[in-house]
Amino acid sequence: xxxxxxxxxxxxxxxxxxxxxxxxxxxxxxxxxxxxxxxxxxxxxxxxxxxxxxxxxxxxxxxxxxxxxxxxxxxxxxxxxxxxxxxxxxxxxxxxxxxxxxxxxxxxxxxxxxxxxxxxxxxxxxxxxxxxxxxxxxxxxxxxxxxxxxxxxxxxxxxxxxxxxxxxxxxxxxxxxxxxxxxxxxxxxxxxxxxxxxxxxxxxxxxxxxxxxxxxxxxxxxxxxxxxxxxxxxxxxxxxxxxxxxxxxxxxxxxxxxxxxxxxxxxxxxxxxxxxxxxxxxxxxxxxxxxxxxxxxxxxxxxxxx
Amino acid sequence: xxxxxxxxxxxxxxxxxxxxxxxxxxxxxxxxxxxxxxxxxxxxxxxxxxxxxxxxxxxxxxxxxxxxxxxxxxxxxxxxxxxxxxxxxxxxxxxxxxxxxxxxxxxxxxxxxxxxxxxxxxxxxxxxxxxxxxxxxxxxxxxxxxxxxxxxxxxxxxxxxxxxxxxxxxxxxxxxxxxxxxxxxxxxxxxxxxxxxxxxxxxxxxxxxxxxxxxxxxxxxxxxxxxxxxxxxxxxxxxxxxxxxxxxxxxxxxxxxxxxxxxxxxxxxxxxxxxxxxxxxxxxxxxxxxxxxxxxxxxxxxxxxxxxxxxxxxxxxxxxxxxxxxxxxxxxxxxxxxxxxxxxxxxxxxxxxxxxxxxxxxxxxxxxxxxxxxxxxxxxxxxxxxxxxxxxxxxxxxxxxxxxxxxxxxxxxxxxxxxxxxxxxxxxxxxxxxxxxxxxxxxxxxxxxxxxxxxxxxxxxxxxxxxxxxxxxxxxxxxxxxxxxxxxxxxxxxxxxxxxxxxxxxxxxxxxx
Numbered sequence: 134x135x136x137x138x139x140x141x142x143x144x145x146x147x148x149x150x151x152x153x154x155x156x157x158x159x160x161x162x163x164x165x166x167x168x169x170x171x172x173x174x175x176x177x178x179x180x181x182x183x184x185x186x187x188x189x190x191x192x193x194x195x196x197x198x199x200x201x202x203x204x205x206x207x208x209x210x211x212x213x214x215x216x217x218x219x220x221x222x223x224x225x226x227x228x229x230x231x232x233x234x235x236x237x238x239x240x241x242x243x244x245x246x247x248x249x250x251x252x253x254x255x256x257x258x259x260x261x262x263x264x265x266x267x268x269x270x271x272x273x274x275x276x277x278x279x280x281x282x283x284x285x286x287x288x289x290x291x292x293x294x295x296x297x298x299x300x301x302x303x304x305x306x307x308x309x310x311x312x313x314x315x316x317x318x319x320x321x322x323x324x325x326x327x328x329x330x331x332x333x334x335x336x337x338x339x340x341x342x343x344x345x346x347x348x349x350x351x352x353x354x355x356x357x358x359x360x361x362x363x364x365x366x367x368x369x370x371x372x373x374x375x376x377x378x379x380x381x382x383x384x385x386x387x388x389x390x391x392x393x394x395x396x397x398x399x400x401x402x403x404x405x406x407x408x409x410x411x412x413x414x415x416x417x418x419x420x421x422x423x424x425x426x427x428x429x430x431x432x433x434x435x436x437x438x439x
Numbered sequence: 440x441x442x443x444x445x446x447x448x449x450x451x452x453x454x455x456x457x458x459x460x461x462x463x464x465x466x467x468x469x470x471x472x473x474x475x476x477x478x479x480x481x482x483x484x485x486x487x488x489x490x491x492x493x494x495x496x497x498x499x500x501x502x503x504x505x506x507x508x509x510x511x512x513x514x515x516x517x518x519x520x521x522x523x524x525x526x527x528x529x530x531x532x533x534x535x536x537x538x539x540x541x542x543x544x545x546x547x548x549x550x551x552x553x554x555x556x557x558x559x560x561x562x563x564x565x566x567x568x569x570x571x572x573x574x575x576x577x578x579x580x581x582x583x584x585x586x587x588x589x590x591x592x593x594x595x596x597x598x599x600x601x602x603x604x605x606x607x608x609x610x611x612x613x614x615x616x617x618x619x620x621x622x623x624x625x626x627x628x629x630x631x632x633x634x635x636x637x638x639x640x641x642x643x644x645x646x647x648x649x650x651x652x653x654x655x656x657x658x659x660x661x662x663x664x665x666x667x668x669x670x671x672x673x674x675x676x677x678x679x680x681x682x683x684x685x686x687x688x689x690x691x692x693x694x695x696x697x698x699x700x701x702x703x704x705x706x707x708x709x710x711x712x713x714x715x716x717x718x719x720x721x722x723x724x725x726x727x728x729x730x731x732x733x734x735x736x737x738x739x740x741x742x743x744x745x746x747x748x749x750x751x752x753x754x755x756x757x758x759x760x761x762x763x764x765x766x767x768x769x770x771x772x773x774x775x776x777x778x779x780x781x782x783x784x785x786x787x788x789x790x791x792x793x794x795x796x797x798x799x800x801x802x803x804x805x806x807x808x809x810x811x812x813x814x815x816x817x818x819x820x821x822x823x824x825x826x827x828x829x830x831x832x833x834x835x836x837x838x839x840x841x842x843x844x845x846x847x848x849x850x851x852x853x854x855x856x857x858x859x860x861x862x863x864x865x866x867x868x869x870x871x872x873x874x875x876x877x878x879x880x881x882x883x884x885x886x887x888x889x890x891x892x893x894x895x896x897x898x899x900x901x902x903x904x905x906x907x908x909x910x911x912x913x914x915x916x917x918x919x920x921x922x923x924x925x926x927x928x929x930x931x932x933x934x935x936x937x938x939x940x941x942x943x944x945x946x947x948x949x950x951x952x
């Protein structure tokens with residue numbers, strides 16, 4: 134395997150958790166809910182995946198556990214913000230803090246232990262093709278799931294009736310309610326999907342990226358995923374592009390250091406957020422495009438009258 | 440009057456809806472025949488919206504039965520209502536700005552229909568009924584009248600047996616209303632029953648065969664509108680305390696010009712929408728000048744520039760001959776100008792704050808005793824609040840309630856009172872009686888006229904033509920950011936103004952005061 138392949142592969146591995154978490158949050162936000170707890174759900178997925186994989190010896194069960202823990206954490210958020218109409222920003226922030234704390238507690242005995250790594254795919258002959266082989270046929274299974282998620286979510290949102298309904302709720306929950314659409318039921322499902330994705334993204338970290346458990350191992354990736362959704366102006370394909378861009382930046386940073394090029398690492402860490410600010414400024418210039426893509430109800434609680 | 444098909448389509452039998460101890464609907468009975476256009480008349484808060492929400496399945500009655508074609512039905516959600524054949528055109532449209540016309544309509548259709556089929560059908564139906572629509576247009580880009588067409592076509596595609604329209608003409612020009620009536624009469628002749636909710640008496644008289652009148656959640660009368668007079672209908676609607684505006688002789692010609700606007704040009708509020716184009720006019724002492732127009736034609740921008748929420752070149756706006764275009768709201772207030780903005784809650788008043796705190800928000804800097812250094816003197820604020828409440832008959836539940844707990848009419852009286860209580864020379868009001876009950880509206884209008892009689896210059900921006908014809912001495916019309924010449928109200932009529940609202944006039948050249 135050549136140097137180029139190695140770099141491209143590490144970029145894909147770095148981008149995959151960002152992509153999965155962001156695509157989940159995109160669905161949540163398209164339904165009009167702002168869940169700032171991505172980081173918390175992700176770290177819960179990471180610890181759950183690692184612990185269960187260690188205990189069972191099967192990384193696939195670990196993946197399922199990561200997803201399940203993401204969903205459970207998101208349900209707490211959903212109950213507070215949807216059923217009790219609590220403030221979404223405050224609840225999301227609390228969820229992140231809670232997730233970081235609970236995951237440290239759960240993973241305490243597992244710090245430093247060697248984990249179970251989810252193996253890469255290996256097709257005889259295909260994987261051995263130069264360059265494209267390892268990239269297309271030799272990656273970890275979650276990579277393929279992440280790509281499928283982008284296309285699946287895009288198709289779901291813009292080609293299916295249920296997707297249209299979800300977008301309509303994010304655009305105007307009062308109108309949706311007046312038409313008899315069960316706003317809260319859709320939002321519950323959207324938040325749970327977001328939780329599943331965040332959990333899976335966390336599982337990728339502890340089962341593929343660095344198969345071990347370290348406290349706070351998400352290291353801000355949940356926040357990058359949140360920024361990505363805005364960066365992508367709520368379009369799935371742009372989330373894909375953004376995740377690989379940010380993934381490339383973080384890997385480039387490592388290679389730059391190795392080559393002795395002095396780029397302040399703080400600057401590179403800040404780059405996703407700077408890029409998001411730039412994109413926000415750019416998209417706010419086009420009022421019409423903003424109106425079409427931005428979920429107008431984002432972060433606003435909905436209480437049905439009865 | 441035809442009722443072809445015949446037979447009772449819908450009957451309500453003792454329907455009640457409670458919110459705690461408050462009876463929103465109390466033992467409502469009435470019936471609609473197939474093909475009948477039936478009016479549901481009542482003031483804001485009379486319980487009309489609650490009633491139709493129960494017919495459309497958005498709310499459930501606490502008592503009583505709904506009979507559909509003679510059989511009791513339980514309508515537990517809007518989809519069931521649609522399946523029965525009930526279509527609803529909402530007052531505040533239930534549309535999605537970011538979606539296309541076809542997508543908006545698809546959301547109310549059965550799930551198995553393809554978007555492309557719906558697009559074809561909606562264009563066919565809209566053409567047939569003379570309600571032209573493009574299936575792939577985004578709602579955001581449509582005018583208010585076109586948005587209502589989307590709502591109506593959405594209902595028509597479901598081939599309803601009963602069509603409910605909640606205050607459908609409140610956002611339409613007289614011409615657009617007339618077009619709507621044509622569609623409704625045609626539907627009626629095809630056998631569709633229409634429940635028409637309104638408080639506009641003239642159109643109910645012109646359109647509806649029967650009327651049921653609601654007051655305080657109860658049916659207080661039924662009548663054939665054509666056999667009544669507007670006054671007799673209004674009395675049934677409001678009870679007896681209907682206030683008629685006392686006409687007054689206009690004596691403002693040649694009086695001093697208080698507000699002068701010269702060649703005012705400004706960008707739209709968002710930077711992309713309607714801008715103000717070379718606006719010239721003056722308002723004199725002792726007169727009420729009215730500006731008519733459909734919402735979104737630059738009235739909000741004009742109000743913002745006049746009040747100082749946005750600034751302009753100094754000479755574009757003059758108060759008492761002094762250039763003030765560059766001054767802040769407070770600086771303008773200190774010159775005796777007062778402003779009552781369009782939205783009561785959120786713009787004119789902070790919903791969660793008490794009335795006395797809301798007093799401080801616009802009167803600080805004007806009342807000497809309201810502050811000691813940086814500190815608010817709550818005692819003074821409370822005294823001012825009491826004075827306003829007493830002078831303007833603001834009815835409130837407790838001594839110092841939050842702004843949002845007041846009814847629309849009472850809060851509007853409070854907001855107007857707060858502005859004009861101490862010697863205003865110039866009062867600029869945007870939508871003074873929007874969403875206000877008829878009793879309060881009449882009082883608010885009288886207040887404005889009294890202020891003019893006391894020597895203030897009054898500028899009223901309103902979408903309500905009846906209101907403008909009732910109180911203004913001179914009228915102009917805004918369309919697409921341009922202002923027509925002011926003409927004396929006695930020399931124009933609703934049709935002429937209605938035409939101008941659609942932009943059918945040559946814009947004013949030079950000052951018109």
